[in-house]
Amino acid sequence: MAAYDFTAPRLHVAADLGPGAVLPLDRAQANYLLNVLRRGPADPVLLFNGRDGEWRAEIAPTGRKSADLVVRERTREQPPRAGLQYLFAPLKTARLDYMAQKAVEMGAGTLRPVITRYTQGERLNLDRLRANAVEAAEQCGVLSLPDVPDPVKLPAALADLNPLCLLVFCDEDAAVSDPVEALRRGVADPAEPPPLAVLVGPEGGFASEERALILARPNTVALSLGPRILRADTAAVAVLALVQAVLGDAR
CATH class of the missing domain: 2.40.240.20 (Hypothetical PUA domain-like; domain 1)
Incomplete structure (x- = not known):
C-alpha cells in the first residue's frame, strides 16, 4: 500500500x-x-x-x-519547516509562478526575494507568490508552508544569513568542473551539513561588485550549472535538485 x-x-x-x-x-x-x-x-x-x-x-x-x-x-504529524532557503532575484510573472512552485516542491522552506542591480521584476506581488507556494504544497503533500519574507537588497540578504549557513551561489563564471565535489568540499562533514541557502540571480546576471560581495562571504560555494545557459527558473530546479541530492533531504 x-x-x-x-x-x-x-x-x-x-x-x-x-x-x-x-x-x-x-x-x-x-x-x-x-x-x-x-x-x-x-x-x-x-x-x-x-x-x-x-x-x-x-x-x-x-x-x-x-x-x-x-x-x-x-x-500525518506536523513536521518543522524545511531549513533550506532559496534566495532569488524576482522574475517576470509567469516564470516567477513556476519558480515558486518548483522551489516548494524541491523542499525550500524559505522563498526570499532579493533585489539586485539587474532585477527585472522589482514590483513583486507577494500575495501571488504566497498563493503559488500554497498551491504547490497542496498538490505535493507539503505540510509546512514556506516563509515568504518581503524583498530586500542583496547586501541585506547576505547579512541576514546565519554565519554558519553554507551559501550555494549559482555563478556562471565559476571554475567548477564537478559541482558535486565542490559541494562536498564546502562542508566539514557532508553527512551532517550546516544550514543551507541557495542564491540564483536575475537573467542579466550579477554586477561585478555584487559578485565580489557574494564571494567575499565566508561559507560560500560558487557553482556553475554546466556549459548551457539556463533561464533563472530552470536554474532553480537544477541547483535545488543538486543541493538536495548531495547535502539535503534527498540523500
Whole structure:
C-alpha cells in the first residue's frame, strides 16, 4: 500500500484542525470539490493549515452548491519547516509562478526575494507568490508552508544569513568542473551539513561588485550549472535538485 493517499484531494485551510471540527467551504472550494472533482457525501478530503499536521475530513453537503468538511482523524504529524532557503532575484510573472512552485516542491522552506542591480521584476506581488507556494504544497503533500519574507537588497540578504549557513551561489563564471565535489568540499562533514541557502540571480546576471560581495562571504560555494545557459527558473530546479541530492533531504 502506498504511504501517501494520492486519490483524495488536498486543501489548505486557515482554521485550526482537530477531530470533529466542522469547516464550511467557501464558494471556490465548494465548486472545486463538488463540480470540478465531482465529489459527494462522505468522500475524503485531506486538510492542512501549516500548524496541525494533515487531517482526513469528509464532505457533508449543506445545499446544491455548498458543503461543510467534517474533520475525522490526523493522517500525518506536523513536521518543522524545511531549513533550506532559496534566495532569488524576482522574475517576470509567469516564470516567477513556476519558480515558486518548483522551489516548494524541491523542499525550500524559505522563498526570499532579493533585489539586485539587474532585477527585472522589482514590483513583486507577494500575495501571488504566497498563493503559488500554497498551491504547490497542496498538490505535493507539503505540510509546512514556506516563509515568504518581503524583498530586500542583496547586501541585506547576505547579512541576514546565519554565519554558519553554507551559501550555494549559482555563478556562471565559476571554475567548477564537478559541482558535486565542490559541494562536498564546502562542508566539514557532508553527512551532517550546516544550514543551507541557495542564491540564483536575475537573467542579466550579477554586477561585478555584487559578485565580489557574494564571494567575499565566508561559507560560500560558487557553482556553475554546466556549459548551457539556463533561464533563472530552470536554474532553480537544477541547483535545488543538486543541493538536495548531495547535502539535503534527498540523500
